[in-house]
Amino acid sequence: MSLKVYNSLTRQKEDFNPINPPYVGMYVCGPTVSGESHLGHARPFITFDVVYRYLMHLGYKVRYVRNITDAGHFEEEGRAAEDKISSKAILEKLEPMELVQKYTNLYHWAMSQFNNLPPSIEPTATGHIVEQIEMIKKIIADGYAYEANGSVYFNVEKYNTDFSKLGKPYGMLSGRNIDEQLDTTRELENQDEKRNRNDFALWKSAPPEHIMRWQSPWGEGFPGWHIECSAMSSKYLGQEFDIHGGGMDLQFPHHECEIAQSTVCNHKTPARYWLHNNMITIEGRKMGKSYNNVVKLTELFSGGSPVLTQAYSPMTVRFFILQSHYRGTLDFSNEALQASEKAFKRLWEAHEWFSKYMIVEQAGTDAALDQKVQALVAEFDVFMNDDFSTAKVLANMFDLVSIINSIKDKHIADTAISSNTLNLLQRQLKVYLEEVFGLVSERQGDGAQLDGVLQLLISIRKDAKSKRDFMTSDKIRNELAALGVQLKDEKDGGTSYTVA
Numbered sequence: 453m454s455l456k457v458y459n460s461l462t463r464q465k466e467d468f469n470p471i472n473p474p475y476v477g478m479y480v481c482g483p484t485v486s487g488e489s490h491l492g493h494a495r496p497f498i499t500f501d502v503v504y505r506y507l508m509h510l511g512y513k514v515r516y517v518r519n520i521t522d523a524g525h526f527e528e529e530g531r532a533a534e535d536k537i538s539s540k541a542i543l544e545k546l547e548p549m550e551l552v553q554k555y556t557n558l559y560h561w562a563m564s565q566f567n568n569l570p571p572s573i574e575p576t577a578t579g580h581i582v583e584q585i586e587m588i589k590k591i592i593a594d595g596y597a598y599e600a601n602g603s604v605y606f607n608v609e610k611y612n613t614d615f616s617k618l619g620k621p622y623g624m625l626s627g628r629n630i631d632e633q634l635d636t637t638r639e640l641e642n643q644d645e646k647r648n649r650n651d652f653a654l655w656k657s658a659p660p661e662h663i664m665r666w667q668s669p670w671g672e673g674f675p676g677w678h679i680e681c682s683a684m685s686s687k688y689l690g691q692e693f694d695i696h697g698g699g700m701d702l703q704f705p706h707h708e709c710e711i712a713q714s715t716v717c718n719h720k721t722p723a724r725y726w727l728h729n730n731m732i733t734i735e736g737r738k739m740g741k742s743y744n745n746v747v748k749l750t751e752l753f754s755g756g757s758p759v760l761t762q763a764y765s766p767m768t769v770r771f772f773i774l775q776s777h778y779r780g781t782l783d784f785s786n787e788a789l790q791a792s793e794k795a796f797k798r799l800w801e802a803h804e805w806f807s808k809y810m811i812v813e814q815a816g817t818d819a820a821l822d823q824k825v826q827a828l829v830a831e832f833d834v835f836m837n838d839d840f841s842t843a844k845v846l847a848n849m850f851d852l853v854s855i856i857n858s859i860k861d862k863h864i865a866d867t868a869i870s871s872n873t874l875n876l877l878q879r880q881l882k883v884y885l886e887e888v889f890g891l892v893s894e895r896q897g898d899g900a901q902l903d904g905v906l907q908l909l910i911s912i913r914k915d916a917k918s919k920r921d922f923m924t925s926d927k928i929r930n931e932l933a934a935l936g937v938q939l940k941d942e943k944d945g946g947t948s949y950t951v952a
């Protein structure tokens with residue numbers, strides 16, 4: 453049973469065959485850190501966190517590269533080629549790198565709230581200016597880019613004439629043809645410098661007032677947005693790697709540009725499998741400044757958002773996202789999130805109760821029920837191997853929750869299901885919920901951590917006492933008391949504590 457993934461490049465599900473197993477290289481476009489993370493950031497990063505976790509669950513050794521765009525992303529609304537970081541830094545009266553740090557910290561905080569694992573490498577655009585310049589030089593030398601007034605543009609027409617046989621033509625990924633792009637491209641600035649409206653900037657000449665600028669063979673300027681991902685993915689994952697991921701909105705022009713740039717430099721399509729999560733909507737509408745419905749993650753967690761008015765925990769949001777297939781659209785609403793909150797609670801309570809359930813060795817008296825449980829559990833792998841169908845796994849889990857609750861409420865006899873099947877269920881629920889889906893108990897947090905630390909100290913103290921090392925045991929008790937934590941030795945040999 454092998455993993456199949458939907459490849460946006462070929463528009464079909466394909467067997468996942470990594471280039472150099474057991475190693476897998478995965479690149480996912482990270483955020484532009486010019487502002488606070490919003491709900492639109494939640495879906496791609498949770499989706500690819502689960503992809504990352506599942507690949508590791510299958511035994512692959514994954515190098516997961518996710519960049520930070522801290523330069524080069526142009527303002528979309530304005531016609532002037534203004535870097536988003538630059539313009540926001542002026543607005544907030546901060547040094548550009550101060551702004552970058554502020555929003556990178558907030559982004560990392562939000563990712564940890566979602567229990568997303570950190571990537572293996574998190575390179576920044578400003579840390580790779582040299583690599584980007586080298587790549588641009590190569591593209592110019594090969595004749596696929598030209599300089600105009602200190603800026604450099606990629607020649608899309610020439611690329612498509614020469615490379616349609618060699619590599620993937622520009623437009624293939626997003627399924628657009630060049631004529632359509634004429635009307636839809638938003639890169640309207642400096643049209644006079646471009647030979648063709650489809651051409652895109654690899655390097656931009658910096659006007660005197662532009663604060664973010666670097667030396668280059670074409671004068672002082674800053675890199676275009678697309679070139680950073682080509683430079684960083686090839687540096688850390690090689691000229692050809694396994695998975696490139698991101699939101700569907702990045703297919704055009706960002707990923708088209710990445711493919712064209714890398715194909716010119718390396719004569720190879722950079723990634724084998726292009727995975728894209730679909731977009732989110734909020735109460736049926738696209739999220740955007742113009743709709744006044746951008747939900748910042750800080751507001752979502754604390755309840756201050758103008759549209760999603762209640763506070764929703766990061767685990768509710770994570771669970772809600774996993775309840776849909778990543779390639780389908782996903783609509784956020786108060787009703788839907790409240791339903792998810794309840795469903796997650798029900799699932800997690802059953803999991804917590806059952807994970808502590810003492811399984812007694814037995815053959816099982818209800819063969820049909822036993823087989824049903826086995827079949828539901830076996831499908832976890834089947835569904836995940838079918839392009840990461842998390843929603844179907846969760847649907848099976850709810851069938852299993854009903855069975856678990858029936859055991860709990862004694863509607864099903866303790867003896868009905870064999871111990872082998874119960875052990876399998878206990879193990880797979882834990883593996884899938886915690887390791888693959890990355891869900892954690894809502895109760896975990898400061899309280900659970902403190903309890904863990906205190907239990908550790910209590911056990912160290914007990915060991916010390918048993919070795920008659922009273923200096924250590926007294927030290928633990930006295931210093932905890934000084935911090936307001938009173939230990940109390942119980943008659944049964946255990947130790948309890950109270951926190952002032």
Ligand SMILES: [Zn+2]
Nearest residue numbers: 481482681706
């Ligand atoms: Zn990118």
